Amino acid sequence: MRQTSNHVQFLSVLLSVFLLFPLAGCWSSHEIEEQSLGVGMAFDKAKESMIEKELDAQGEGYTKKNLITSTYQLITPQVASSTTKQGDPQQKSYVNISETGDSNLQMVRELSVRSDTPLTAHHMKVIVISEALARSHSLEQLLDQTLRDNDYRPSCLVLISKGRASNTLESKTAGEIPAFRLSGMVDNSYRTMRILPPMSLIKLESKIQSGSSFLLQNVLSANGEIKFAGAAIIKGKTQKMIGFLNEExxxxxxxxxxxxxxxxxxxxxxxxxxxxxxxxxxxxxxxxxxxxxxxxxxxxxxxxxxxxxxxxxxxxxxxxxxxxxxxxxxxxxxxxxxxxxxxxxxxxxxxxxxxxxxxxxxxxxxxxxxxxxxxxxxxxxxxxxxxxxxxxxxxxxxxxxxx
Known part of the structure; x- marks a missing residue:
């Protein structure tokens, strides 16, 4: 009888130990205050930032070919807290950081040596690709790393811009986050025929794999203002942009x-x-x-x-x-x-x-x-x-x- 009681006690203790593991939560997680939330991304033909030019001049930059400039729109804890506390109407609710190189993953990782809050892409809303880049590079090449990376949501929208894509991530309206504005505009399709059904990353992947030609919504930008205007034509065989359909x-x-x-x-x-x-x-x-x-x-x-x-x-x-x-x-x-x-x-x-x-x-x-x-x-x-x-x-x- 005593042996049975000891056995029961042992099992109870063992079960209690195992129950501690789920209570530990996500021990590999990082506090949200230590992260920069990426909400928008833009790809342009190469245009180095001042800090990159300085590093290259000193021979201290990393080995790369300057092919693409990636601009990341971030919501950082510092920006969010200062906007909330100060209530400054001129204070932006976001910060844009650009990196130039030939590897998307390397450019993302370089942000870690420029900020104490690394980029996380779980909340990425929109990716904008410039016309110049879409004509010279296939979308399969440009978005390969993004499609492989499970940090990016499959629902993230993809757009084409006439002019520099990074300009679409700028706004003059206080408190406005341009990436949210772009992703929200597609919901106005019940008002006009000039907004295409949203092209998400997951839909784009299927288009690329099918080899068929398709359209991407085109966005114009000027002085912080943007407008959906027509669509870019992507040739199926090359996955490159070949022209535009205008609004009519x-x-x-x-x-x-x-x-x-x-x-x-x-x-x-x-x-x-x-x-x-x-x-x-x-x-x-x-x-x-x-x-x-x-x-x-x-x-x-x-x-x-x-x-x-x-x-x-x-x-x-x-x-x-x-x-x-x-x-x-x-x-x-x-x-x-x-x-x-x-x-x-x-x-x-x-x-x-x-x-x-x-x-x-x-x-x-x-x-x-x-x-x-x-x-x-x-x-x-x-x-x-x-x-x-x-x-x-x-x-x-x-x-x-x-x-």
Whole structure:
């Protein structure tokens, strides 16, 4: 009996010891006050900072080729605490640090010899790549280390900038963090067709692996102000940028894909030249491939419901069906014009499919796709594309006469 009691006591003590281990918490962790939270990153063609130039002049810099300048937007404990305590309207809520070199990992590690709070990338919101760099380097090369590093969240957004990417991480608005501003702007897609569905790191990885051409949202920056303006075209075979779609081209592309959540169509009456604005409430598009022998063609069926939101015509009555039909036809004509121009730019100027025609062919006619996928962009540039557009005005507000 005593032996059994001792055995029970021994097991109880052993169990108590094991229970201490989960209570110890994350013993390999670092206090948040000792970290710099990286929230944004920008890649540009090389431009050395003053401290790097001084070190190079003294022969004390590390061995490297000056190919890329990486700018890291950090929220440090010092910045956060000083902003909170002082309440200075001119105090920035972030700090940007740049490093120049040829290895992304080495540049990140170099921050450790310039600050007592090492960079952590767990909260990285956005990565911006400059046009100049995206034209000369493949995205697979530029983002290889980032995609391998599990510190970066797969949801981190990737954008292209016209001009230096580091400028998009600057702001003149007190208390604003530019990386948060950029990542938050994509949520405005329900207001306009000129914001692409977000391209996260995980989505970008799948695009790179598929070898298909695709688009990245373009952002312009000037004097601390930014604007989403069009999209950069990334060639599938090279993973390099080859050109831009402007804002109207992006309108046309959104109609083709049917992925818009909102926006408007601005047209003008043929007789009076007066402005009419059709506001989109819903849209859908169906891309239908047709194969006859070795010939491939596509039909694009576009439908939308919306409202007459702005009418500068004084001669028409919005409550009359005849007038509404006229407005619908005007708006349909504008949409066809947008689609036609976008298709022409994809097929003739850039010779790339960034609208998903190949994907629909893969789904509907997989055997045909296996035959043409190796050189799809070239094949796509020569296939006929027909489209029909049907808009329906379901709402026209309270303005109008019953006479």
């Amino acid at each position: 081209d992006l309108d046309g592309l959104t109609w083709i894909t049917g992925k818009g959540k909102g926006g408007l169509v601005k047209s003008f009456d043929e007789k009076t030249g007066q402005l009419i604005v059709y506001e989109i409430e819903s849209m859908k598009s169906h891309i239908e491939p047709h194969v006859k022998g070795n010939s491939i063609s596509f039909n694009v069926h576009i439908e939308s419901e919306g409202r007459l939101s702005e009418n500068w015509m004084v001669s028409g009555n919005p409550l009359k069906n005849q007038f509404l039909q006229k407005v619908q036809k005007n708006s349909e004509k504008k949409v066809k014009h947008l689609v036609r121009n976008t298709v022409e730019k994809m097929q003739k100027e850039y010779k790339v499919d960034v609208a998903g025609f190949g994907n629909q062919l893969r789904i509907k006619r997989p055997r045909v796709w296996m035959r043409v996928k190796a050189n799809w962009d070239q094949t796509f540039s020569e296939v006929p594309i027909n489209y029909d557009v049907k808009l329906m005005i379901k709402d026209y507000g309270a303005s109008g006469s019953t006479k």
